Amino acid sequence: MARITVPFKADPPDGEAIADLAWGQREIWTAMVRQESWLPIGYARAVPPGTTVEDLAEQVSFLMSRYPTLRTTLRHEPDGRTRQVVAATGEIDVDVVDAADGEDPAQVADQVRQRYWDGEYDLIHGWPAWIAIVRHRGAPTHLVVVMSHLVLDAFGGIVMLEEIAAFTAGTPLPPTAMPPVEQVRWQSSPAGARQNAAALRHWEKMLGTVPFRRFPHRHEPRSPRHWEGQFRSPAAHLALRALAERTKVDASPLLLATFAISMARITGINPVVVQVVVNNRFRPGLARSMSPLSQTGICALDLAGRTIDDAVRLTARQAIAAYKHAYYQPSDVDDLVARLAAERGEELDLACFFNDRRIEARGREAGPPPTPEQLRAALPRSTFTWTRRRDTSFERLFVHIEDVPDTMAVTIAGDTHHISPEEMEACVRGMEAVAVRAALDPAATTEV
Template sequence: MSVTDRIIVAFEGDGSGVEELSWGQRDIWMAMVRQRNWLPVGGWKPLPAGTTVEDVADELRYLMSRYQTMRTRLCFDAEGRPRQVVSDSGEIALEIVDADDDADLDVFAEALKDRYQDTDYDFVNEWPVRMAVIRHRGVPTHMVVIMCHLVTDGLGGLVMLNEVGVRETAPVNGMQPLEQARWQRSPAGQRQNEAALRYWEGILRKVPPRRFTDSVDKRAPRHWRGEFSSPALRLAVQAIAERTKVGSSPVLLAVFAVALARTNGINPVVIRPMVSNRFRPGLADVVSMVAQYGLCALDVAEVTFDEVLERARRATMAVYKRAYYDPAQLAELVERIAAERGPEFDVGCYFNDRRIEDRQAVPGPVPTPERIHAALPDSAFVWTTQQDVPFERLIVHFDDVPDALRAIIFMDTHFVSPAEGEALLRGMEAVAVEAAFDPAVPTRIAPQPVHA
């Protein structure tokens, strides 16, 4: 696979300058450093019949001109600390790649996407997007787009997709990262950060120091990724939400907490849920990285599932309020507490509900017990990746897929064994099915001794 041609696309847009990273940018940057990966996002799509290379070049020009984060690169000070550099104009190459006459074009597009993702990214000199048109027998058939995660989080990506689809020309909404960084340094921003850090410290000093027991099956390669697709879990979460009149995201958080405690026996369960932060002034429609992980501790011992759900519902209010902070200062706080509480202390348990449609009411009748149980044989789990490049100790993403709920687990097998990882996701299904129609179902978690 080789590039046949490159079209140079010139662009020009509003806004330029050099600033500290915003909190959201710094958070994802620190994750990139931990995981030794530039965390590319994107994919490929078939092009409508009649699309020309010039049409795709116009789309790339639109994206680069409209969104400051598409025109953002990094510079580094003498100590290696990054800063955002926003340009108001420049040029970028659109690559043209010709597929062989007998190529499977979807497979070809997937391979080009993988090549873009697997090629190292130059944060200083490279624009944060790689785009190509695939031609077959001279006709454009597919477009491949890969962006650095510094550009935006998932909800910002949806804003971008909606706007590019209609070629929105109204002024760009939202506080851009240059302005975000300035606000975050302001007295108001510092008050928000200090309140968040006090909240985190109050929890971290009280909870058990360990998130995980010792893994009994440490593997090489060490870091594993798996996927669990469950129609029954989707239906059961919907049934619980309907029965309790609580949103499906707190329901899923409660299910996760109970399943995790059943898997590793540690209570309270300490989880870092992803928070969009888009309810904050100026952030609702901004195309940038503003989501950050919050923190909550849920006591799930000797209570019913519905009581855990009520605790999760109440906890999420505080989580949302205190999930906007300087991640560098948070890392310093965690390091300081870890030094006091011992080497086993960690906060590496992440929960990311990325669903869009299923956070709302699912259309159609409320699932019946018969329908949920009939769906159980259709659940499927598979390990997809084993690598030595690190993931976090445990992170689970949840996505919309047709007629099912998909959970993607990333884990360090030195802390979570492969058997425990699979048991956690299958355990979520079991918890949800048990609680779908029974408000009195117990968690079956024993209380834990008080930890210093």
């Protein structure tokens, strides 16, 4: 393996800065600390035939120059704060990996991506990205870029890929959207203070009267302790289409409602309190920011004794309120939670998360709703598979909705000390059961 060094310079110049972490950065940083992971995000991307190493080095220089988060390191202050240090100029080392004759360059690129994915990164002294060029018979075939989640989120990744394509095509690009240092300035302004105060009022209202526990009892933890599984259900996808047509509610709150109903049935705890991941790109100036912007909004879903259709509509209203109040200073919410716990004399357990991370399909689908016969025929095709077991931490419960065509695709990860593997599988299968029952019977209720 060879290595080349690529210089870069901030565009526009004057890019050097030291600042507090922006709200979205602070949220993902605390998650990284809790989960003992730098939460990598990235890709191994094929490059067009005829691309040279020099072409790819120019792309890397463009990325490092354009996006401040790629040239940002962390600094831990004596008072315990973590701040960001943005460099104006510098160099980054890029690995050059040669696929041998007989090797598939795509497989080699994915192996490099996985090695970077599993690696340990120094976010204080090194850049938050690992980059490699994969060659076959001397010609580049792939560019591998793996970054810390402090650089960007999934929607920022879309912006980055679109701007790489524009740069390669020679299309002029507008100035970058609001980077974290500018976000910090707005967040410190009177407008930012008002947004933060409104969010805190919403959180306090939601948490003021709910049960403090999310899980009814503790289990003997397995070893490894933290488990992750994948559920795939074409039938639930069809059922959700029927529900969306009937209720006029989009898929994301529909999925959240099925999760909340299933969780209430499993735990017996109601309302279901869940932190919903919100990407915040609907806010002014942030739509095309290449930085982490996701934060969690809080929902307390009391769906007992309702029809599923009514539960879906209530969930949609609560979700909108959660989205509106999911932009705040995370340490202020931490202080609020600590105060409420001290007042009530018990731990306030909020480690239950729901993340719709689909990009391709998030709205209602066009076309006629499925028939009951089509729905029932799809039920035998549902699958559940345990994919990972590890001792480093997941959250207590984290449900991700994935982008899989024509399928309700759910990844569920949890701490077996708080929720057993059997309960995790029951939760996602329960989501399917709720959706199918409601699709077949408009009068179906949230009760078992």
